[in-house]
Amino acid sequence: MIYRTKITIDNDYHYQNNFSMLRAVMILTPSMTGIASPDPLQHAFKVKSAPHAGRGGSRPVFLEPQQWQQWWQQPSQASERALYIHIPFCRKRCSFCNFFENGTNPERISRYIKNLTEQLHIAADTPLAQSRGFNTVYVGGGTPTDISSDEVKQLGEAISRFPLVDNAEVTLEGRLNGFDDDKWHNATANGFNRFSFGVQSFDTQVRQAAGRFDDKDFLLNRLNQLSQHPSASIVIDLIFGLPGQTMDIWQQDLLAVIDSGVHGVDLYQLIGLSGTRIEHAREKGKILGTALSEFQADSQARANMYATGANHFESQNWQRLSSCHWRRDSRERSVYNSLAKSGIEILPFGAGAGGSIHGHGCMNARDLKQWHRAHDDMLPTEATATSAVALNPVQVPGMLMSPNPSASLDAIFKRGLDSGQLDLNLLQSPMALHLTPLFNAWRTNGLAELTQNQLTLTLAGRFWNVNMQTGLFEFLAENPLQPTANRPQTHSPHAIAS
Missing domain, CATH: 3.20.20.70 (Aldolase class I)
Structure with a gap:
């Protein structure tokens, strides 16, 4: 059973000398935060269950x-x-x-x-x-x-x-x-x-x-x-x-x-x-x-x-x-x-290769017979040797995904947590403030240290960093950030350290 804790957070936003208070009900779960224990290296999470972390936002697309x-x-x-x-x-x-x-x-x-x-x-x-x-x-x-x-x-x-x-x-x-x-x-x-x-x-x-x-x-x-x-x-x-x-x-x-x-x-x-x-x-x-x-x-x-x-x-x-x-x-x-880990463009070649083209994630199918068939069917003939078909790589069987609308933000999270240091100056201040409850929970549970400008993973945090990335994406799914038009903004991340 997963227990969900609802907490009320008061966030201060300073914008053009005006001070306002926003109240939001946040949902935190152990799968996001880990648990408090005398030894977070061993017990913050139960087990690492996946090699990589990610979140949705893309959908399969068909390309003519x-x-x-x-x-x-x-x-x-x-x-x-x-x-x-x-x-x-x-x-x-x-x-x-x-x-x-x-x-x-x-x-x-x-x-x-x-x-x-x-x-x-x-x-x-x-x-x-x-x-x-x-x-x-x-x-x-x-x-x-x-x-x-x-x-x-x-x-x-x-x-x-x-x-x-x-x-x-x-x-x-x-x-x-x-x-x-x-x-x-x-x-x-x-x-x-x-x-x-x-x-x-x-x-x-x-x-x-x-x-x-x-x-x-x-x-x-x-x-x-x-x-x-x-x-x-x-x-x-x-x-x-x-x-x-x-x-x-x-x-x-x-x-x-x-x-x-x-x-x-x-x-x-x-x-x-x-x-x-x-x-x-x-x-x-x-x-x-x-x-x-x-x-x-x-x-x-x-x-x-x-x-x-x-x-x-x-x-x-x-x-x-x-x-x-x-x-x-x-x-x-x-x-x-x-x-x-930074969401760069990766052109993939070969059966089973994965990457991204023009922001679209792509994964070539693994079946060798299908891959060879696609190649052989597209070989240029004398009649098509100068055509556009002959000037482009074969479209092999596989899957294409629509661009991830959060790709640039996700890249900041993945690269930062994987390296063990998340530079908070790379986040817009509303997002940094929005993540304050999660970051403070990580600090309380011995997974991270938090300053005004940086979240630094402890040894335990580095061991559990994939769980933490997964937890961060779960946090954002359960606690969506309000649209920009509905809240004041600031460009200073310094308010998140407490």
């Missing part, structure tokens, strides 16, 4: 083929942009993964890369692509490093046709297994300057239980080799809460990050997503542990693991760029991850 063609002929109005390119193949399904799409097959990959690079070549020459520079490119999956060395080169060459800003970040995601020297050299020689590897754990037994390749010694040796590159950034992911991963093993994982020489690390909490092998085993009363341990970290244990990781890297003078990302030095910038 002619409109799609027109989109690519219109210059972009975005100030910052990215490319996202999806490679939906994996050699093996990991125990924690619920989005495995297609098994790795050289012939299937070869056909996919051929069609994908054709689409990239077409898109790169459009007015939409050429109108403004791209700050960052992310090649994700799946396992992009499962493609061949020559295909890495083809992909890099296709990306280079787009107008990239100076020092643009170009990331290739994947795993170390199978990423040999030939792929590495072709990647660095063709524009890739950042590499994100899913390590998840260095412990050999935990890795085997999770369905990962290779042992700890191989990982450390390979990461040390790659990290010697004079400019490329090497980043790894770790997951805390894997079956069999005790606190001792987690601490050894953290030490291994330092020893590996990498330039950045993400610490991700294992969450119970449906469809994973871990969840299937749990439904049958089993745990996919190691030969030595069936330890399964609960939410409180995972909270302690997060705190241990955060304190470990910050004690080593690593800089925290977000609630889950730290860097050893300035070569690691995490541009894509940072900008993607």
